[in-house]
Amino acid sequence: xxxxxxxxxxxxVYETPAEILRAMxxxxxxxxxxxxxxxxxxxxxxxxxxxxxxxRAREADPRIKVRRREANGGIVAASNDALAMARGEFVxxxxxxxxxxxxxxxxxxxxxxxxxxxxxxYTDEDKxxxxxxxxxxxxxxxxxxxxxRTQMYTCHLSVLRRSLVEAVGGFDPEFEGSQDxxxxxxxxxxxxGVLHVPKVLYHWRTLxxxxxGGGEEAKPWAFEAGGRAVQAHCERIGLPARxxxxxxxxxxxxxxxxxxxxxxxSIVIPxxxxxxxxxxxxxxxxxxxxxxxxxDSTYENYEIVCVADDSVxxxxxxxxxxxxxxxxxxxxxxxxxxxxxxxxxxAAHCExxxxxxxxxxxxxxxxxxxxxxxxxxxxxxxxAVGGRLLWExxxxxxxxxxxxxxxxxxxYRGFAGEFKGYSNNVLIARNCLAVTGACLMTRRAVFEExxxxxxxxPVNYNDADxxxxxxxxxxxxxxxxxxxxxxxxxxxxSSEVEEWEKEWLQERWLxxxxxxxxxxxxxxxxxxxxGAMLMSVLGRPRLLRRPxxxxx
Amino acid sequence: MRDLLIGKDAEMGRLRGRLxxxxxxxxxxxxxxxxxxxxxxxxxxxxxxxxxxK
Numbered sequence: 001x002x003x004x005x006x007x008x009x010x011x012x013v014y015e016t017p018a019e020i021l022r023a024m025x026x027x028x029x030x031x032x033x034x035x036x037x038x039x040x041x042x043x044x045x046x047x048x049x050x051x052x053x054x055x056r057a058r059e060a061d062p063r064i065k066v067r068r069r070e071a072n073g074g075i076v077a078a079s080n081d082a083l084a085m086a087r088g089e090f091v092x093x094x095x096x097x098x099x100x101x102x103x104x105x106x107x108x109x110x111x112x113x114x115x116x117x118x119x120x121x122y123t124d125e126d127k128x129x130x131x132x133x134x135x136x137x138x139x140x141x142x143x144x145x146x147x148x149r150t151q152m153y154t155c156h157l158s159v160l161r162r163s164l165v166e167a168v169g170g171f172d173p174e175f176e177g178s179q180d181x182x183x184x185x186x187x188x189x190x191x192x193g194v195l196h197v198p199k200v201l202y203h204w205r206t207l208x209x210x211x212x213g214g215g216e217e218a219k220p221w222a223f224e225a226g227g228r229a230v231q232a233h234c235e236r237i238g239l240p241a242r243x244x245x246x247x248x249x250x251x252x253x254x255x256x257x258x259x260x261x262x263x264x265x266s267i268v269i270p271x272x273x274x275x276x277x278x279x280x281x282x283x284x285x286x287x288x289x290x291x292x293x294x295x296d297s298t299y300e301n302y303e304i305v306c307v308a309d310d311s312v313x314x315x316x317x318x319x320x321x322x323x324x325x326x327x328x329x330x331x332x333x334x335x336x337x338x339x340x341x342x343x344x345x346x347a348a349h350c351e352x353x354x355x356x357x358x359x360x361x362x363x364x365x366x367x368x369x370x371x372x373x374x375x376x377x378x379x380x381x382x383x384a385v386g387g388r389l390l391w392e393x394x395x396x397x398x399x400x401x402x403x404x405x406x407x408x409x410x411x412y413r414g415f416a417g418e419f420k421g422y423s424n425n426v427l428i429a430r431n432c433l434a435v436t437g438a439c440l441m442t443r444r445a446v447f448e449e450x451x452x453x454x455x456x457x458p459v460n461y462n463d464a465d466x467x468x469x470x471x472x473x474x475x476x477x478x479x480x481x482x483x484x485x486x487x488x489x490x491x492x493x494s495s496e497v498e499e500w501e502k503e504w505l506q507e508r509w510l511x512x513x514x515x516x517x518x519x520x521x522x523x524x525x526x527x528x529x530x531g532a533m534l535m536s537v538l539g540r541p542r543l544l545r546r547p548x549x550x551x552x
Numbered sequence: 553m554r555d556l557l558i559g560k561d562a563e564m565g566r567l568r569g570r571l572x573x574x575x576x577x578x579x580x581x582x583x584x585x586x587x588x589x590x591x592x593x594x595x596x597x598x599x600x601x602x603x604x605x606k
Contacts, residue, residue, distance in 0.1 A: 279561075280554050393565025395572070416569025417578075527576075530584035 005063070006035040007105050008088030008162065012078030013096040014043040015190040019049065020097045020130070020205065024056050025064075027099035027203075028123035033061075033106035034093075039085040042068040044076040076179045079171040083162075083490060090121075092159045093180060097205040099128060100157065104201035108159050111195045119161040121190035122154035128203035128535050137536040138423055139520035139528055143194040146376070146478050147185070147430035149230050149243075150253045152181040153423070157202035160187050175229045177222025182229035189237060198520050200536055221454065223250045249420075252427050254482055257368060262301040266352030266444070267293065267371055269304065270333070270342035271360040273312030278363075278392065278488055284316050285488065290323045299370035302356075303327050312333045338523070340453035340462040343437070347447055354378075355447055357463075359438040365390070372483045373515040374443035383470025384442045386435025387483030388426070392416055396488050400432035400479035400485060401464060402519055402526060406510035407502055408434055408464040411526030420434040422527050429480045432518050433471055437463025439485050447472060460497045461505050468509050 007030060013021065026040050038061075040054050051068060058066045065085050069078060083091065092108070094100060108121050119189045126137040140153055147153055158180060163301050168186040175182040182291065188194055231252055240259050246252035271286040278288060290304060304324050308317060311330060320328055326410040331349045347355055354377050356370065366372070369387065376385040389398035394417040401408045412421055420427050437453075439465060450469045453462045515521075522532035 171593040268580050281560050391565070393561045393568070395565045395569045414569065416573065418566070419573060421568065524580075525576075527580070530580055531587070 002062075004089065005037045006088055006109060007033075007037070007090050007159070008086030009036055009038045009092045009094050010017045010079055010082035010086060010093045010471045011038060011096055012041050012043055012075055012082060013045065013054065014072070014075075014078070015045045015047055016050060016096045018049045020207075021053050023099055023132075024094070024096060025053070027102070028094070030102045031100065031105045033109050034102050035109070036063060036105055037086070037088060038064045039082040040064065041078040041081045041085075041374050042066065042170070043074070044069045044072040045262060046178060055365055062232050074173075074176055076171045076173045076176050079179065083165065083170050087173060088161055088162060090159050091159060091162050091165055092289070093279060093321040094157070094202075095205075097207060098156065099203040099205070101199075101201040101402055102200075103205065104157055107197050107199055107201060108157070111197050114193055115193055118195045119160040119164050119193060120187055121195040121197060123157045123197040123201040124199055124522075125156045125204055126200050127206045129206050129215050132455065134537055135527065137200050137522070137533065139198065139532065140196060140199075140423075141430070141520060142196045142517035143188075144431040144518060145188070146476065147428060148185065148188070148429070149233065149239075149255060150428040151251060151424060152178070152184075152226060153198075154184055155180070156204055158184060160184070161191075164190060167440045175232075175473040177219055177224075178226035181226050182232070185229060185233040186236075189233070198522070226251075227253055232523065239375070239379070246427065249424060249427065252424050255375070256482075257371040259371055259374060262299060263354060263374060263378065264352040265299065265302040265354045265356055265374065265441075266347075266350035267302055267304045267356045267358055268307065268343060268346035268350065269358050269360050270307040270339060270346065271312060272309045273316045274360070276361075276488065284319070286312075287316060287319050289358070289360050289362050290320055290328075292362075292364040294323055295438060296364040296367050298367045299374070303329060303350070303352060305329045305331055305346045305349055307331045307333050309337075309344045311463055328473075338455055338458035339437075340455045343462075344452040344455070347444070347452055350444060355442055355444050356473060357437050357442075359487065359489075361488040362389075362439055363488070365484045365486055366482065369483050369485065372461040372480050374543060376478045376480065377441045377443055381475055383446055383473065383475030383477055384435055384467050384480045385480060386440050387479070387485055388481045389436065389438060389485050389487040389489075392486060392488055396426065397489055398436045399481065400430070400518075401434035401467070402434065403433050403516040404519075404525070406506040406513070408461065408505075409525065410436075413447040422523070425526060427481055429478065429482070430518070431476050432463040432479050433477060433513070433516055434467035435479055437466070438487055438489070440466075442466075442470065446475065448472075449473070457501065457504065460501045468513065472512065 042050055042054055054066045058064045067081055111121055112118050124139050126134050128134050164187050171179040227243045227245050234241050241255040242258050244254045244256055275284045304327050308330055317330055331346055333345055343357055373385045376382050391397050396412050396415045398410055399412055402411045454465050455488050457465055522529055
């Protein structure tokens with residue numbers, strides 16, 4: 001018996017059109033890395049061409065193994081049969097109508113060589129039509145567990161360590177249609193390492209009958225099963241949330257918090273007692289902010305710590321007391337302006353388990369906003385949580401911070417409120433390197449461990465720096481789109497960033513975090529670079545258009 | 553009256569947001585066009601080298 005190959009490609013086959021099936025087989029044969037076996041399971045196709053093509057392929061290449069099921073069992077049964085045939089160290093999932101890039105296994109192998117503890121590897125992907133034309137490249141971020149709960153973003157190509165796949169029980173029939181999502185969630189719960197290869201190495205065929213082409217109409221049960229798979233995952237890891245499907249977008253899911261207890265939260269609000277016009281009414285911002293917290297929040301176990309400059313009118317402080325009652329604590333701040341110092345001063349007076357840092361020009365727009373933040377912040381591996389901030393006119397102000405050249409920026413800032421972002425980035429919960437300090441929750445213990453906000457940064461970047469400290473300590477930062485707040489931003493800060501602030505941040509963080517892992521080399525400010533799009537569209541594999549040739 | 557103005561602001565916000573999106577896309581296209589223009593002389597040189605070889 002020959003030595004076990006490194007990769008076993010699992011491909012359940014059912015009624016695949018002849019030319020498309022041949023293209024799939026050719027794409028496997030064209031792999032630069034030859035250390036593979038292809039485990040094909042014909043799920044009792046009625047078309048005689050399927051058995052004939054598979055048999056010819058098997059005869060032509062000893063690495064190709066074929067099994068035919070007596071009765072049609074569906075994708076899960078066929079995938080499990082393919083898994084039973086596999087001998088490789090890793091299994092790669094390839095659908096019967098899709099194609100691999102010639103360097104797919106080669107590049108995955110190189111990534112694993114560089115990180116031998118990797119148990120799961122995924123790559124970027126694009127779509128390919130029946131004529132072989134490519135489109136819609138999906139340039140993915142590195143491993144983002146929070147995103148994986150609201151979108152099956154890793155999808156194709158997925159390569160998993162076989163021993164782990166078998167340890168979690170293989171493909172689960174309970175999640176037929178989203179069995180891959182369920183499998184990846186189960187494997188990554190135990191994985192020692194997850195790798196992302198930022199290259200388009202998989203071409204997903206858009207047929208009327210495939211999820212890539214037909215969307216929810218083609219496979220409605222698959223999207224329903226996806227929600228159940230995430231729900232089961234939340235229960236396994238103890239995340240107190242109910243999974244809900246997006247009303248408009250089939251591939252997007254939302255987590256609604258179902259907290260079993262309410263840990264104490266301290267809301268820290270630095271204020272200078274400024275007033276301005278909000279919706280055609282002159283208001284003292286901090287009073288407006290407190291009023292909205294008290295009136296609109298459903299969470300009960302919180303206190304409010306206002307760090308007030310000595311310039312704040314005593315009548316304003318009196319008003320705050322009337323609004324928040326015993327929840328309020330006012331901490332005076334008399335030194336020259338330093339946002340970081342104000343936050344640290346407030347935090348030192350807090351008693352809550354979680355700190356919620358809030359600008360005084362914020363208005364609550366989501367009643368369960370604190371529950372949402374606590375849901376994430378309670379997880380030990382989370383360092384900070386932020387939400388979707390909107391300007392007064394509904395435009396996007398903050399949807400998580402992106403980094404380019406070591407400097408933070410706000411992708412989609414000023415775009416319409418209903419803008420979904422590239423690959424639904426605005427709509428899904430996901431990880432990013434930082435969230436704005438205008439509305440940020442962190443555990444008090446983490447805040448103290450990290451030394452709070454850096455006082456060398458009195459105005460700008462102190463929030464980004466804090467999040468980077470949390471990230472560098474091995475914790476993740478979360479953006480939750482369902483936590484929407486209004487931010488009357490212009491009144492609270494100047495947008496001017498000093499040159500020294502940029503240099504300070506770059507010097508501190510660029511050497512250790514040279515690129516944003518939650519972006520992609522092919523993205524710029526959250527959207528694909530035109531060059532990358534062109535390369536993807538022009539670089540067609542041409543496998544389908546070649547004259548017919550059997551696998552050799 | 554106030555509600556009406558707030559509604560109009562939201563409508564304006566949507567329009568301004570879309571305009572911002574268009575501006576962003578235009579800037580990306582212009583950037584790509586400039587990049588291609590910069591490539592122009594280089595590709596012309598390569599083409600002439602190719603012709604020279606024949």
